[in-house]
Amino acid sequence: MKIFIQLFILFISGIFTSVYPQNNLKTELKDFDFVVHEIEHNYSGYAFKVKGDNKRKYRNLKKSLRKQIIKENRNGVDAASELVGWFNDLHFSLGSVDFHSGNYMTKKHKDYSLLIKDYNPQFVASKVTDKTFLIRIPHYAHTDSVKNFIDGAVNQFKQSGCKNLIIDERKNPGGSSDMFMPLVYLAADHCGQFYSYKWLNTKDNRNFIDTSWREEYPELTQKIVAQMDASKDKYVVMDNDSLYTIDSINTSPLPENIAVIIDNNVASSGEFLIVFLNACSNRFKVYGKENTIGCLDFANAKRMILPSRRGGMNVPVTCPVFDNFIDNTGIAPEVIIPLDYPEQLTDNIDSWVIWTAKDMESNSR
Secondary structure (H helix, E strand, C coil): CCCCEEECCCCCCCCCCCCCCCCHHHHHHHHHHHHHHHHHHHHHHHHHCCCCCHHHHHHHHHHHHHHHHHHHHCCHHHHHHHCCCHCCCCEEEECCCCCCCCHCCCCCCHHHCCCCCCCCCCEEECCCCCEEEEEEECCCCCHHHHHHHHHHHHHHHHHCCCCCCECCCCCCCEEEEEHHHHHHHHHHCCCEHHHHHEEEHHHHHHHHHHHHCCCCCHHHHHHHHHHEEEEEEECEHHHHHHEEEEECCCCCCCCCCCECCCCCCCHHHHHHHHHHHHHHHEEEEEEEEECCCCCCCCCCCCEEEECCCCCCEEEEEEEEECCCCCCCCCCCEEEEECCCCEEEEECCCCCHHHHHHHHHHHCCC
16 A cells, blocks of 8 residues: 655745735625635635534634625735634645735744754765764755666765765755655564554545546545545545555664754655554664654645635645544654754754764673
């Protein structure tokens, strides 16, 4: 069974109107109602987040925002951004030139630019010491260059003579989980299983997946669409398998120890790597100061353009098979790095990496 997590970054481009005069009421409501439809019919987090007292809060907010558009001349995209922001889901977003749902979220990334003078991690594959090797990965974008880098970095580690490996994910917002699988196979020392994802089975989601993902993921798209067509269930599970199995084991004794360094900007596939490693490896620990942001539960977002073409939105269509959610807390480090933040995090070997290497080497088996 194949599983993947995509994080789509919403780019604001020339297709969106750059000036926001108030359009006619019909246009404003059309955008707002389009977003409401996506929320209530196609967003995989809706059923989990709009229940109990939250159901009343959501309905009241939706009613109030619609009234503001009609009575107070509020921009429909701005009102819709507030509604999307209410869900506090970093995978679920609405953006335009002038408005963004992130402005209405209570969940915020830690601003490391205030703590680190040069906070711009780059791809790095390098020895730290004779015993420890560093692979720094700032994102898992589904590109040949990222794939080639990670494949090459894994080979460099194998040829380095080092017995410890540091995977530095600081500021990694995610991408495609396909990209990090060489790291999983390198770390796996036993077979493992963890929860799979289920796809919200709506006509809109089915048609979007069929038309938009087929070129990049032909086999996966074919499977998803076929299962959606064959089922009347609210959700479909890939290959009807609720657990994902990792059965490719690295029988080499190396790496002996693996450290994954995180910060509060690690999200989505950056977090998913840790889920994979938890399932199949006893060789690794998570290092850092703060938890990851928590952006994994509702994923695989489809990208939509508003009817007025003044903005776009990302709508997650999957959720975990089991209710083992992490978004409220993120993933905590097991080892707290007892240092101040480094002054620079680019393509350098910073103080956190050096401290982590020393800690690993002092506790080496």
